[in-house]
Amino acid sequence: MKLSELPRRTAATVESVDDQVPNDTIARRLRELGFVAGERVEVMAAGPIAAEPLLVQVxxxxxxxxxxxxxxVRVRLEPPA
Incomplete structure (x- = not known):
């Protein structure tokens, strides 16, 4: 599942960040910000116009x-506690 498809306030774990082109600067920057395999992530809110931007907590x-x-960002849902 993609992070952009994750329902709000649903916990997930980052699996990977996809590079769209070789040496993808956006994908590299996302990894530098903490979107790395195993990290917990959650969509907290979405903006008012076209639900953009997304407020994401990592x-x-x-x-x-x-x-x-x-x-x-590829994620997998966390099992319920």
């Missing part, structure tokens, strides 16, 4: 991401 840090950027 670890304890929140970021605003465009849907196209969030679509590069």
């Amino acid at each position: 670890g304890y840090t929140r970021f605003a991401l465009r849907r196209t950027e969030a679509a590069r």
Whole structure:
């Protein structure tokens, strides 16, 4: 599942960040920000126009991401506690 498809307030774990082109600067930057395999991620809110940007929490840090950027992050749902 892509991060852009994740329902709000649903916990997931990052599996990978997809590179769209060789040496993809956006994918590299996402990994630098903490979107790495095994990290917990959650979509906290979405903007008012076309549900963009997405407010995403990775670890304890929140970021605003465009849907196209969030679509590069592959996640898997966490099992219910």
